[in-house]
Amino acid sequence: MSNAPKPLKSSFAENKGGWLIAVLTIIWFSVTAIFVWSCTPDSQLVVFQLTPSHTIVAVRSLSEVLSLLLSALLLCVLDVVVWGMVSSKKGISISKFLTLSGSTGFTGLWTLIYSWGGEDWGTHRPWAVARLYPLLFANGPVYFLRA
Numbered sequence: 001m002s003n004a005p006k007p008l009k010s011s012f013a014e015n016k017g018g019w020l021i022a023v024l025t026i027i028w029f030s031v032t033a034i035f036v037w038s039c040t041p042d043s044q045l046v047v048f049q050l051t052p053s054h055t056i057v058a059v060r061s062l063s064e065v066l067s068l069l070l071s072a073l074l075l076c077v078l079d080v081v082v083w084g085m086v087s088s089k090k091g092i093s094i095s096k097f098l099t100l101s102g103s104t105g106f107t108g109l110w111t112l113i114y115s116w117g118g119e120d121w122g123t124h125r126p127w128a129v130a131r132l133y134p135l136l137f138a139n140g141p142v143y144f145l146r147a
Helices: 016-038 052-086 094-100 106-113 125-137 141-145
Strands: none
Touching (some): 016 052, 094 106, 094 125, 106 125
């Protein structure tokens, strides 16, 4: 067996899943936008002849899937950002690494937002809010009011 180092993969090859999610998101957004536009009274394009209640269900379903795809895309982008920052010469703090890590959940993000001290006090908070926003509002504010 040879102990020769393996060549590094290209950035595209390393992020095939992220690129797939990006392409799916663009396609789904386009389909959603065309469908919603075709449902307006001024539209010359008629995709489907649906009753108003079925149109609302279709738009809601399309937008829910789009919301999930955008959340997944945000996590993929943040994963690339965090490893780019970690591998830089300057590096990043542990609070910023944990904030950008996909494994840090809702409670961890709140803890990081309200944490005090450290050399780079507060620089991780905008990233934590960016990660927390989809968790709070992906299903709308009513999500927390449901029984």
